[in-house]
Amino acid sequence: MSYGPAPEGDAPVRDWIAQHGGTFGHYINGEWVAGTTTFEVLEPATGKSLANVAQGTTADVDAAVAAARAALPAWQALDDHARARWLYAIARGVQKHARAFAVLETLDNGKPVRETRDIDVPLVARHFSHHAGWAQLLDSEFPGYHAYGVVGQVIPWNFPLLMLAWKVAPALAAGNTVVLKPAEYTPLTAIRFAELLHEIGLPKGVFNLVTGDGSTGAAIVNHPGVDKIAFTGSTEVGRAIRVATAGSGKGLSLELGGKSPFIVFEDADLDSVVEGVVDAIWFNQGQVCCAGSRLLVQEGVADALFSKLRDRMERLRVGSPLDKAIDMGAIVAPVQLDRIRALCQQGIEEGATCWQPSWSAPQDGWFHPPTLFTNVAPSATIAQVEIFGPVLVSMTFRTPEEAVALANNTPFGLAASVWSENINLALDIAPKLKCGVVWINSTNLFDAAAGFGGYRESGFGREGGREGLWEYLKPSRAHEAA
Numbered sequence: 458m459s460y461g462p463a464p465e466g467d468a469p470v471r472d473w474i475a476q477h478g479g480t481f482g483h484y485i486n487g488e489w490v491a492g493t494t495t496f497e498v499l500e501p502a503t504g505k506s507l508a509n510v511a512q513g514t515t516a517d518v519d520a521a522v523a524a525a526r527a528a529l530p531a532w533q534a535l536d537d538h539a540r541a542r543w544l545y546a547i548a549r550g551v552q553k554h555a556r557a558f559a560v561l562e563t564l565d566n567g568k569p570v571r572e573t574r575d576i577d578v579p580l581v582a583r584h585f586s587h588h589a590g591w592a593q594l595l596d597s598e599f600p601g602y603h604a605y606g607v608v609g610q611v612i613p614w615n616f617p618l619l620m621l622a623w624k625v626a627p628a629l630a631a632g633n634t635v636v637l638k639p640a641e642y643t644p645l646t647a648i649r650f651a652e653l654l655h656e657i658g659l660p661k662g663v664f665n666l667v668t669g670d671g672s673t674g675a676a677i678v679n680h681p682g683v684d685k686i687a688f689t690g691s692t693e694v695g696r697a698i699r700v701a702t703a704g705s706g707k708g709l710s711l712e713l714g715g716k717s718p719f720i721v722f723e724d725a726d727l728d729s730v731v732e733g734v735v736d737a738i739w740f741n742q743g744q745v746c747c748a749g750s751r752l753l754v755q756e757g758v759a760d761a762l763f764s765k766l767r768d769r770m771e772r773l774r775v776g777s778p779l780d781k782a783i784d785m786g787a788i789v790a791p792v793q794l795d796r797i798r799a800l801c802q803q804g805i806e807e808g809a810t811c812w813q814p815s816w817s818a819p820q821d822g823w824f825h826p827p828t829l830f831t832n833v834a835p836s837a838t839i840a841q842v843e844i845f846g847p848v849l850v851s852m853t854f855r856t857p858e859e860a861v862a863l864a865n866n867t868p869f870g871l872a873a874s875v876w877s878e879n880i881n882l883a884l885d886i887a888p889k890l891k892c893g894v895v896w897i898n899s900t901n902l903f904d905a906a907a908g909f910g911g912y913r914e915s916g917f918g919r920e921g922g923r924e925g926l927w928e929y930l931k932p933s934r935a936h937e938a939a
């Protein structure tokens with residue numbers, strides 16, 4: 458299949474890249490700084506080159522931290538209402554350029570434009586306007602607390618702009634200044650975001666962007682001038698960051714991986730369940746930290762559900778993410794695709810049954826079909842590790858107690874969803890699940906006002922709402938002395 462039509466119009470976004478000569482630098486102290494070296498960013502749907510982006514060095518991180526430090530007194534001295542006005546201006550700017558942000562995110566990440574247009578970008582704007590509200594309530598709602606100072610933020614590639622918003626909005630609202638590193642695969646919407654801040658005139662140094670690979674992230678984490686690290690990414694890197702920051706006095710919040718259960722009781726409405734599953738595991742090709750990647754279904758309805766699910770999977774469309782009719786786009790990078798394939802192979806070798814619909818893979822780019830595993834042992838590798846792809850692993854249970862035991866049988870603890878027409882049963886099960894978020898008869902619902910985050914190996918700290926604000930505040934000295 459060729460790279461299909463672009464109903465959302467990708468030409469203006471490709472023109473924007475071309476206007477920059479296809480090369481982008483860091484945004485430090487309100488200026489664009491060329492990188493000493495660059496790396497190539499590829500388009501997942503075609504495998505072709507999209508842009509070249511600066512590789513951040515320790516000198517770049519030093520400059521960014523110094524700029525954030527210098528900007529701190531004036532930013533903190535701003536009246537809360539004045540800070541709120543900046544956040545509203547950012548929200549408005551995102552809305553104004555929503556189409557360009559959505560298309561750019563789709564080109565860079567490979568996720569369907571229908572998702573970036575209807576979910577990612579609107580949630581970004583909502584996050585900034587929500588935190589504009591909080592900026593005005595700091596004195597009344599958090600007396601005796603003040604901003605950390607300079608915050609270092611390192612984010613993943615699966616929701617590039619949304620993860621930026623989850624980090625930057627509360628940090629700025631609370632009066633911190635920021636040094637942010639986006640993921641190597643997907644830095645472009647963060648770059649366009651920095652351009653937006655420049656256009657609206659945010660004071661220099663309040664937001665600094667240093668692009669690069671993991672070494673740039675490590676330079677931010679280890680920098681002595683950073684007061685707090687906020688990280689979203691894999692459990693493996695989160696663990697390394699916790700070790701690196703131990704004893705440094707830095708604040709830390711970690712939003713890590715997951716292996717979230719999707720629990721279906723036999724009285725659930727199976728047609729709703731099927732649509733829920735589509736959203737849980739095939740949204741963003743399953744590259745979602747809280748993806749409902751483990752389907753736990755009560756024995757009496759297992760066969761009926763699998764049959765309905767297979768029918769629905771046959772109708773999922775995989776292809777060019779710029780096509781609005783597409784359900785699943787591309788996997789972010791070949792290394793991720795290889796990892797997904799290898800884990801599927803391991804699942805088969807360990808005795809599970811793999812089912813995929815008939816599909817024709819687009820010739821270019823990196824695509825994987827929706828995949829369902831049945832007959833999976835709870836201890837199987839695919840039942841335990843985060844696959845981070847469109848692969849659903851299913852197991853059956855007999856009793857609610859067994860469902861809870863299966864659900865809690867991984868080291869993670871991010872999210873869960875429970876499906877039953879008996880609300881008493883669902884409400885009884887929910888608090889027994891070891892995870893930060895539980896959805897009932899729904900999944901993947903995010904709201905700027907609701908704290909999101911995990912525990913166990915899914916990390917600690919919350920993003921969103923009042924709980925999220927705490928991550929960017931610490932007691933003022935007077936309060937500590939009291």
Ligand code: TAP
Nearest residue numbers: 612613614640641670671674675690691694712713714746
């Ligand atoms: P990671 O490989 O952990 O990368 C995350 C970020 O950390 C990237 O910017 C990465 O840079 C950087 N990094 C890599 N090594 C580092 C180091 N030693 N020190 C500091 N920074 C370093 O994760 P990913 O593959 O991008 O994202 C997928 C993971 O994120 C999944 O496990 C997913 O569950 C998790 N996630 C969690 C949540 C929440 S809210 N819990 C939300 C979204 C995603 P490079 O890009 O250059 O490698």
